[in-house]
Amino acid sequence: MPNLSKPRAVVLFSGGLDSTTLLAIAIQEGYDAYALSFRYGQRHEAELRAAERLARAMGARQHRVFEVDLRSFGGSVLTSELPVPKGRDLSAAAGIPPTYVPARNTVFLALALAWAETLEAGHIFIGVNALDYSGYPDCRPEFIEAFERMARLATKAGVEGAERVRIHTPLINLRKAEIIRKGLALGVDYSQTVSCYDPLPEGEACGECDACQLRRRGFEENSIEDPAPYRASANIVR
Amino acid sequence: MPNLSKPRAVVLFSGGLDSTTLLAIAIQEGYDAYALSFRYGQRHEAELRAAERLARAMGARQHRVFEVDLRSFGGSVLTSELPVPKGRDLSAAAGIPPTYVPARNTVFLALALAWAETLEAGHIFIGVNALDYSGYPDCRPEFIEAFERMARLATKAGVEGAERVRIHTPLINLRKAEIIRKGLALGVDYSQTVSCYDPLPEGEACGECDACQLRRRGFEENSIEDPAPYRASANIVR
Numbered sequence: 192m193p194n195l196s197k198p199r200a201v202v203l204f205s206g207g208l209d210s211t212t213l214l215a216i217a218i219q220e221g222y223d224a225y226a227l228s229f230r231y232g233q234r235h236e237a238e239l240r241a242a243e244r245l246a247r248a249m250g251a252r253q254h255r256v257f258e259v260d261l262r263s264f265g266g267s268v269l270t271s272e273l274p275v276p277k278g279r280d281l282s283a284a285a286g287i288p289p290t291y292v293p294a295r296n297t298v299f300l301a302l303a304l305a306w307a308e309t310l311e312a313g314h315i316f317i318g319v320n321a322l323d324y325s326g327y328p329d330c331r332p333e334f335i336e337a338f339e340r341m342a343r344l345a346t347k348a349g350v351e352g353a354e355r356v357r358i359h360t361p362l363i364n365l366r367k368a369e370i371i372r373k374g375l376a377l378g379v380d381y382s383q384t385v386s387c388y389d390p391l392p393e394g395e396a397c398g399e400c401d402a403c404q405l406r407r408r409g410f411e412e413n414s415i416e417d418p419a420p421y422r423a424s425a426n427i428v429r
Numbered sequence: 430m431p432n433l434s435k436p437r438a439v440v441l442f443s444g445g446l447d448s449t450t451l452l453a454i455a456i457q458e459g460y461d462a463y464a465l466s467f468r469y470g471q472r473h474e475a476e477l478r479a480a481e482r483l484a485r486a487m488g489a490r491q492h493r494v495f496e497v498d499l500r501s502f503g504g505s506v507l508t509s510e511l512p513v514p515k516g517r518d519l520s521a522a523a524g525i526p527p528t529y530v531p532a533r534n535t536v537f538l539a540l541a542l543a544w545a546e547t548l549e550a551g552h553i554f555i556g557v558n559a560l561d562y563s564g565y566p567d568c569r570p571e572f573i574e575a576f577e578r579m580a581r582l583a584t585k586a587g588v589e590g591a592e593r594v595r596i597h598t599p600l601i602n603l604r605k606a607e608i609i610r611k612g613l614a615l616g617v618d619y620s621q622t623v624s625c626y627d628p629l630p631e632g633e634a635c636g637e638c639d640a641c642q643l644r645r646r647g648f649e650e651n652s653i654e655d656p657a658p659y660r661a662s663a664n665i666v667r
Binding site: 255257258259260261263264291292293294295296297298300301302304305306308309328329331333334337338340341342344345346347 | 493502534535536544567571576578579580582
């Protein structure tokens with residue numbers, strides 16, 4: 192039974208560290224959470240299996256996996272056969288990373304908006320971060336504001352004067368270590384979350400891609416061991 | 430071989446009357462056209478088969494059918510088992526029609542943007558019309574402008590200063606009869622186009638849904654017989 196006293200929110204939820212923290216925040220803030228994951232041609236299913244388990248354990252009202260195969264458009268190492276870069280020096284990396292998927296957040300937010308409109312949910316949560324991934328154009332606050340403005344014009348609510356959709360980005364100004372601290376305070380079990388761009392089939396992280404490097408550094412800054420499994424041979428960059 | 434001297438455009442193309450005219454306009458204006466159709470849970474495949482034939486005949490560089498199953502979100506008679514309304518008095522109809530699909534144009538434009546970014550195409554064409562379908566929030570000029578603004582921030586071009594994407598809506602202020610006149614002047618073969626919301630499996634139109642009524646009226650205002658096939662029993666509203 193949906194809880195009618197709670198506002199509904201669609202939460203973009205990949206099962207990674209950021210969006211799992213995001214889901215915990217949405218639930219803690221009192222939203223009835225509808226978690227939305229995508230099968231978009233990513234290399235591995237481990238992330239989606241983790242998302243399923245986590246959404247249930249954390250008390251999301253629903254969890255849905257939507258198929259949208261961005262592979263067919265190409266343009267990213269995440270949705271192609273190209274190798275994921277390993278051991279990059281992130282402090283020196285500039286520009287848009289090869290892991291950028293063209294218009295991905297626009298597509299994901301548009302689909303979240305479609306579900307939100309059907310649910311009559313006035314809230315969408317997305318775990319974008321403007322600091323660690325500053326190379327991604329669709330993680331910037333000005334993009335999110337422009338999407339929200341567009342979304343209010345796109346929907347019935349924009350015509351009929353109902354509650355207008357709001358895009359929530361509680362992680363946008365947090366560093367990875369701060370996100371982890373916030374999640375731990377909310378009881379997030381990070382052993383279940385998959386962040387790696389190139390994990391083994393069972394979800395063990397490579398330890399060397401950009402996402403692994405950022406994640407490990409975030410745990411180190413909190414002086415905590417990352418509880419997620421890494422592959423035995425991982426050449427950990429410290 | 431792509432023609433390097435022509436600017437590339439992604440054209441949202443359903444195989445219906447409006448978007449077929451749109452494709453003809455884009456090609457006539459000198460764009461190298463990449464036609465994009467969607468299998469989004471519509472009731473019939475006739476539209477997609479027609480789109481395939483038309484795109485080839487008209488000289489689109491590529492035609493692609495992208496799967497995005499909006500049925501799973503619900504919210505529209507077009508993607509459900511609910512009956513399509515027939516014989517509505519459109520002059521008296523007010524508000525948002527039951528054929529509205531939540532956030533559909535936002536989702537379609539987002540996917541067009543993903544393909545455009547991969548192709549390095551700076552142009553997207555969409556056949557929205559603010560007059561005949563004034564009940565749809567995502568056909569209004571202010572929605573299109575807001576989408577364009579968002580799209581420029583969403584993409585690599587918005588960061589790297591490359592050509593910024595432009596959304597073209599050449600039909601937005603035309604009445605149906607004017608769209609048909611324009612298409613005929615460009616040599617569009619309307620016998621191939623499917624507009625009906627509820628056609629027979631081979632594509633014969635019902636003659637009574639909102640889309641059929643608008644289309645027939647458009648041909649009548651031009652004193653031309655609609656060359657598209659209608660089902661024998663169609664109770665034509667005149």
